[in-house]
Amino acid sequence: xxxxxxxxxxxxxxxxxxxxxxxxxxxxxxxxxxxxxxxxxxxxxxxxxxxxxxxxxxxxxxxxxxxxxxxxxxxxxxxxxxxxxxxxxxxxxxxxxxxxxxxxxxxxxxxxxxxxxxxxxxxxxxxxxxxxxxxxxxxxxxxxxxxxxxxxxxxxxxxxxxxxxxxxxxxxxxxxxxxxxxxxxxxxxxxxxxxxxxxxxxxxxxxxxxxxxxxxxxxxxxxxxxxxxxxxxxxxxxxxxxxxxxxxxxxxxxxxxxxxxxxxxxxxxxxxxxxxxxxxxxxxxxxxxxxxxxxxxxxxxxxxxxxxx
Amino acid sequence: xxxxxxxxxxxxxxxxxxxxxxxxxxxxxxxxxxxxxxxxxxxxxxxxxxxxxxxxxxxxxxxxxxxxxxxxxxxxxxxxxxxxxxxxxxxxxxxxxxxxxxxxxxxxxxxxxxxxxxxxxxxxxxxxxxxxxxxxxxxxxxxxxxxxxxxxxxxxxxxxxxxxxxxxxxxxxxxxxxxxxxxxxxxxxxxxxxxxxxxxxxxxxxxxxxxxxxxxxxxxxxxxxxxxxxxxxxxxxxxxxxxxxxxxxxxxxxxxxxxxxxxxxxxxxxxxxxxxxxxxxxxxxxxxxxxxxxxxxxxxxxxxxxxxxxxxxxxxxxxxxxxxxxxxxxxxxxxxxxxxxxxxxxxxxxxxxxxx
Numbered sequence: 001x002x003x004x005x006x007x008x009x010x011x012x013x014x015x016x017x018x019x020x021x022x023x024x025x026x027x028x029x030x031x032x033x034x035x036x037x038x039x040x041x042x043x044x045x046x047x048x049x050x051x052x053x054x055x056x057x058x059x060x061x062x063x064x065x066x067x068x069x070x071x072x073x074x075x076x077x078x079x080x081x082x083x084x085x086x087x088x089x090x091x092x093x094x095x096x097x098x099x100x101x102x103x104x105x106x107x108x109x110x111x112x113x114x115x116x117x118x119x120x121x122x123x124x125x126x127x128x129x130x131x132x133x134x135x136x137x138x139x140x141x142x143x144x145x146x147x148x149x150x151x152x153x154x155x156x157x158x159x160x161x162x163x164x165x166x167x168x169x170x171x172x173x174x175x176x177x178x179x180x181x182x183x184x185x186x187x188x189x190x191x192x193x194x195x196x197x198x199x200x201x202x203x204x205x206x207x208x209x210x211x212x213x214x215x216x217x218x219x220x221x222x223x224x225x226x227x228x229x230x231x232x233x234x235x236x237x238x239x240x241x242x243x244x245x246x247x248x249x250x251x252x253x254x255x256x257x258x259x260x261x262x263x264x265x266x267x268x269x270x271x272x273x274x275x276x277x278x279x280x281x282x283x284x285x286x287x288x289x290x291x292x293x294x295x296x297x298x299x300x301x302x303x304x305x306x307x308x309x
Numbered sequence: 310x311x312x313x314x315x316x317x318x319x320x321x322x323x324x325x326x327x328x329x330x331x332x333x334x335x336x337x338x339x340x341x342x343x344x345x346x347x348x349x350x351x352x353x354x355x356x357x358x359x360x361x362x363x364x365x366x367x368x369x370x371x372x373x374x375x376x377x378x379x380x381x382x383x384x385x386x387x388x389x390x391x392x393x394x395x396x397x398x399x400x401x402x403x404x405x406x407x408x409x410x411x412x413x414x415x416x417x418x419x420x421x422x423x424x425x426x427x428x429x430x431x432x433x434x435x436x437x438x439x440x441x442x443x444x445x446x447x448x449x450x451x452x453x454x455x456x457x458x459x460x461x462x463x464x465x466x467x468x469x470x471x472x473x474x475x476x477x478x479x480x481x482x483x484x485x486x487x488x489x490x491x492x493x494x495x496x497x498x499x500x501x502x503x504x505x506x507x508x509x510x511x512x513x514x515x516x517x518x519x520x521x522x523x524x525x526x527x528x529x530x531x532x533x534x535x536x537x538x539x540x541x542x543x544x545x546x547x548x549x550x551x552x553x554x555x556x557x558x559x560x561x562x563x564x565x566x567x568x569x570x571x572x573x574x575x576x577x578x579x580x581x582x583x584x585x586x587x588x589x590x591x592x593x594x595x596x597x598x599x600x601x602x603x604x605x606x607x608x609x610x611x612x613x614x615x616x617x618x619x620x621x622x623x624x625x626x627x628x629x630x631x632x633x634x635x636x637x638x639x640x641x642x643x644x645x646x647x648x649x650x651x652x653x654x655x656x657x658x659x660x661x662x663x664x665x
Contacts, residue, residue: 088648088649093645096596096644099644100644103640104638106634107634222461228458268472279458282455283452286452
């Protein structure tokens, strides 16, 4: 019995952390290019809605995931256009994107609050999923969870193993120098922002297609902001995103199980845990770094670039 | 090809024109959206309900002022921090904590009459908001933790805390287990300044505060300090300005004002503590602050504008069964356009033909 519970908790953690991994890994790439997009929450909720709408009409999970991805990119392109071409303040524009996204999703999703869908279920990898303990916990997961982990690897590979990744990091650290040697700062950043939007959209879709079979206007519940915190926690290193997301997922699952066990604390206090944990995680990071400055912060993060030549 | 050429000096004309252009673009976009979503209703009549009716009907106008008051108070506090580059994004949380703290005082002295009660509640509300914001200030100074994330996370915590309080110690003992507090008694309610409406003294407080803030920023050293810290951090260091002080003041002022706004909402229009108290004012006030370009007197006007969209949005919901979330879309769009149009101030947009 206890084994089953442990496996259940393990799977629960992967499900709770996957949307954060998606959103955070996208934002990580964006920030590595020197752009701070605070619109993650807004992009996530739009992705969640569009994924839900498409699956409720077509029943096709592939189309739904694709729709969420494209929706995230579309709304991110507003941010990209404003910050890259019209040189707007990134903090303000990102906040506007979140407010706009939440409003848009609430408005466009008003006819879907009563609808339920079939969730995207886990896949069972042949043979491997038969292995006791390891099989059900590692090889019978939701396909999107494997995708989330793969995206982390992909971003790491892109940033540190490809020439374009090197250029992107250079742009994030010194856009004037990168521009001077002939790299297209705006193009790289635009692409990075679109990628960030796609990943946030996917993260949102995970909520409405895998976690719960319904749509609600507040369903992201701050996960976009938590993802932003995870990027800082990860010190802009891709694989550390997984660590942060798993800690967060663990706390979420713990809180749900504690509510089930009839512990005499009101549910609201338990629900606070993930948010408080995010703060604690950020503080603990600084305690680890002591007084050293965080050298991995992209130098140009949030700064506006405009070339006169 | 379009090219942006930096201006030697900010364009004075564009400082005034750019918000007007942004407003026009928002109205045009709203028009197009309505053309798409409305089937058998005239767009003009929806426009009238949305933008004109709240100004023409005296009751709706009073409601507009009721909604503008908290936006003014919160927006003022936020603008001070934003000038210094301190991003308190969680005013909503401080607003809730102010309402809980001040409301708890009012409930503690339930049925005790006295002129001292309201000021006491207001002070408790301010302190509640300040203490809550000070968490972010402390963590930023001691551990360099980003205040955007901390204030936001704490907003979710505050909303849950309000719910927990309303199911626990602050619940109405004779309220059939509804998660609501008692209705405040007379001494704990804000005086009404317009007979027959819900318009309370908070509006006057907001106007006084904005004048105070205007003087503070113009005449006081601290105003200078936050301005320079925000626009030229290195220069501020050389001038010997204390960074930590700026962080503390910015967050304490914005938190305290948000707390006051929360208490005003509880002991004004709501008349009790309910789970429905957080109404997104804390977030909308961010838009208000930006639309005013962080100018304390400008905030009075931008708050009125945003309040207009709130009241108009509620009216179209009632009259035409359109969701009120449409106002949130318009507010977001307005901020987008506004930020975009600001480029006209610093840059000249030049069209030219490409020739080698």
